[in-house]
Amino acid sequence: MAVPTAAAVLAPGPSLQRRAGLGPWLAVAPMMGWLLLFVIVPTLMLVVISFCERDSLGRVIYSFNFENYIRAFDWKWLKILGISVWYAFLTTVICLVLGYPVAYFIGRSSERVRGLLIMLVMIPFWTSFLIRTYAWISILSQEGLLNAALMGLKLTAAPIGFMYTPFAVVLGLVYNFLPFMILPIYTSVEKLDGSLIEAAYDLGARPARVFAQVVLPLTQPGIAAGILLVFVPAIAMFAITTLMGGGSNPTIGEVIHNQFTKARNQPFGAALGVLLLAIFIFSLWLSQRMRREEPE
Amino acid sequence: MKKHKTKLLAAACVGALLLAGCGKKEEVLSLFCWTEYVPQAVIDKFTEETGIRVAVENYTSNEEMLAKLLAGGGSYDLIQPSEYTVEALIKDGQLQELDHEKIPNLKNLAPEFRNLSFDPGNKYSVPWMAGFVGIVYNSEVVPGPIVGYRDVFTDAHKGRIVVLDDAREIVSWGLATAGIPINDVSDQNLATITPLLKDWLSKVKVFDSDSPKTALSNGDVDLGVVWSGEAAILFNENPKFQWVLPAEGFHMFVDNLAIPKTARHKELAEKFMNFILRPDISRMISADFPYYNPNAAARELLTEAERNNPASYPPGLDVTKAQLFSDIGEQGSKVDELITTIKVQ
Numbered sequence: 193m194a195v196p197t198a199a200a201v202l203a204p205g206p207s208l209q210r211r212a213g214l215g216p217w218l219a220v221a222p223m224m225g226w227l228l229l230f231v232i233v234p235t236l237m238l239v240v241i242s243f244c245e246r247d248s249l250g251r252v253i254y255s256f257n258f259e260n261y262i263r264a265f266d267w268k269w270l271k272i273l274g275i276s277v278w279y280a281f282l283t284t285v286i287c288l289v290l291g292y293p294v295a296y297f298i299g300r301s302s303e304r305v306r307g308l309l310i311m312l313v314m315i316p317f318w319t320s321f322l323i324r325t326y327a328w329i330s331i332l333s334q335e336g337l338l339n340a341a342l343m344g345l346k347l348t349a350a351p352i353g354f355m356y357t358p359f360a361v362v363l364g365l366v367y368n369f370l371p372f373m374i375l376p377i378y379t380s381v382e383k384l385d386g387s388l389i390e391a392a393y394d395l396g397a398r399p400a401r402v403f404a405q406v407v408l409p410l411t412q413p414g415i416a417a418g419i420l421l422v423f424v425p426a427i428a429m430f431a432i433t434t435l436m437g438g439g440s441n442p443t444i445g446e447v448i449h450n451q452f453t454k455a456r457n458q459p460f461g462a463a464l465g466v467l468l469l470a471i472f473i474f475s476l477w478l479s480q481r482m483r484r485e486e487p488e
Numbered sequence: 489m490k491k492h493k494t495k496l497l498a499a500a501c502v503g504a505l506l507l508a509g510c511g512k513k514e515e516v517l518s519l520f521c522w523t524e525y526v527p528q529a530v531i532d533k534f535t536e537e538t539g540i541r542v543a544v545e546n547y548t549s550n551e552e553m554l555a556k557l558l559a560g561g562g563s564y565d566l567i568q569p570s571e572y573t574v575e576a577l578i579k580d581g582q583l584q585e586l587d588h589e590k591i592p593n594l595k596n597l598a599p600e601f602r603n604l605s606f607d608p609g610n611k612y613s614v615p616w617m618a619g620f621v622g623i624v625y626n627s628e629v630v631p632g633p634i635v636g637y638r639d640v641f642t643d644a645h646k647g648r649i650v651v652l653d654d655a656r657e658i659v660s661w662g663l664a665t666a667g668i669p670i671n672d673v674s675d676q677n678l679a680t681i682t683p684l685l686k687d688w689l690s691k692v693k694v695f696d697s698d699s700p701k702t703a704l705s706n707g708d709v710d711l712g713v714v715w716s717g718e719a720a721i722l723f724n725e726n727p728k729f730q731w732v733l734p735a736e737g738f739h740m741f742v743d744n745l746a747i748p749k750t751a752r753h754k755e756l757a758e759k760f761m762n763f764i765l766r767p768d769i770s771r772m773i774s775a776d777f778p779y780y781n782p783n784a785a786a787r788e789l790l791t792e793a794e795r796n797n798p799a800s801y802p803p804g805l806d807v808t809k810a811q812l813f814s815d816i817g818e819q820g821s822k823v824d825e826l827i828t829t830i831k832v833q
Contacts (some may be wrong), residue, residue: 330706333706336706355708434653438695439653452555454549455824
């Protein structure tokens with residue numbers, strides 16, 4: 193691309209690097225301020241509250257104890273966490289299997305078609321995900337469109353209960369997160385140098401080998417980013433899982449939400465939130481490692 | 489026609505705002521209320537008649553409101569707590585006493601709503617809307633007769649039931665069935681009803697407090713234990729949805745308006761309270777939210793169909809028999825944990 197990237201513009205030249213003046217600091221100040229105000233301070237508050245107690249009206253009483261964490265390591269909360277991780281894992285795998293070929297196809301098509309296809313991937317974002325989830329409810333419900341179609345075609349005699357099942361939960365999650373898998377992989381595929389693939393073929397590699405040894409390693413950063421973008425938010429998602437799953441299999445996001453909105457127990461909710469954060473940091477670390485291993 | 493009216497109204501509002509802006513400082517009432525509970529038409533009419541602008545902020549549970557109110561972030565002139573939350577707030581000294589002279593329309597309330605246990609004599613709160621929790625069933629699929637909770641949670645209905653996703657509610661049904669007062673949520677009583685609730689909840693398909701009517705109306709379930717207003721809407725949609733107040737005992741919730749002690753505009757708040765107690769305004773609320781209207785004068789203005797909706801106004805109802813929730817404080821966390829535990833087992 194002819195347009196210089198932001199990184200190239202912002203990177204200080206040699207003269208600037210010698211005497212680091214106020215300029216660069218001023219340039220990053222808004223970003224640092226933003227991070228401090230909306231990431232660091234809230235996270236610290238979360239950690240502090242997780243060690244506190246609360247009174248009968250739910251007000252936080254500042255104290256220091258490990259009660260909330262001791263309670264959090266009970267089998268039932270861990271089981272809920274396990275179920276949430278399992279749903280997120282399934283979602284990530286399905287998104288990867290479905291998203292990779294789509295991203296590859298888009299990335300390898302002509303530039304005009306590419307723009308159009310990427311647009312089609314993005315269009316659903318123009319509508320709130322809640323509205324799109326409600327749309328799924330009217331498709332999947334017993335008197336919904338899908339059952340009407342199946343029965344109209346005489347494929348089934350009685351309506352099938354799609355809604356309020358684990359199937360519906362995973363469908364809702366996959367539908368919602370698929371673009372987050374496609375977009376980063378597409379970016380990697382787009383950068384892929386076609387001559388490398390041709391060279392591999394010229395040297396006698398079969399398609400499977402070209403894919404495994406050339407295409408896959410070169411698109412690995414996109415895959416890592418996609419996995420992260422799907423897995424992490426999918427663990428904490430509670431709106432889709434409640435609406436599509438019927439709330440009989442609570443997820444960790446739902447349980448945390450309940451502590452704040454129903455149980456008047458912010459400290460316990462905060463403790464669960466901190467544990468979830470630890471999982472996020474761990475996944476981030478994993479994906480960073482995966483990216484570092486990529487061949488340059 | 490209606491659209492033109494709205495446009496004119498909007499123009500009038502803008503004009504009024506401009507004029508008000510030119511004159512003195514504009515008065516703004518800050519209302520902190522449930523989502524989908526205060527019709528926009530009511531707010532617009534209030535602004536139109538009084539020139540007072542209303543800034544609305546929403547919450548989706550009493551606990552969420554408590555957290556925001558007590559954190560002290562914003563200043564709210566009016567809040568909309570349910571009965572047990574009013575009780576807790578009074579106990580904690582968080583509400584201002586009302587000046588009844590400023591709220592003459594209190595006289596429109598039905599006598600049984602003038603002296604409720606959580607706030608005798610409406611010293612601190614004005615009832616907004618009341619309702620019941622009961623059983624709704626699709627009579628085309630469920631033969632009946634259904635008279636109480638025991639008839640709902642049977643093997644025949646396994647996987648065909650929706651209930652409110654509300655731990656306190658579910659526990660209260662178990663307590664009522666075991667013959668225990670519904671506010672007596674001691675550890676021992678919770679242990680007593682645990683086996684019963686385990687059996688019940690294993691038969692439930694959907695937990696939904698926000699819109700339990702959706703699963704019923706889509707045919708995904710056949711019966712449920714839900715808010716009366718939801719059942720009233722279902723009945724209006726299709727009279728096959730029958731409503732029953734559980735024989736084991738039923739409970740009534742009462743949502744209210746109250747003025748927190750941190751409010752900056754007590755007079756405006758009282759003006760709004762008086763406004764919504766006017767029969768024609770209260771009737772507007774009933775039209776959108778067909779719950780049990782505590783306003784006797786407003787009930788007279790309802791259509792026959794509205795008054796005859798069995799879920800809104802159960803035939804042969806004796807309100808004095810209804811049980812009300814009282815505040816259970818920290819025990820709420822245990823109640824929540826019990827239901828979560830049963831769900832994941």
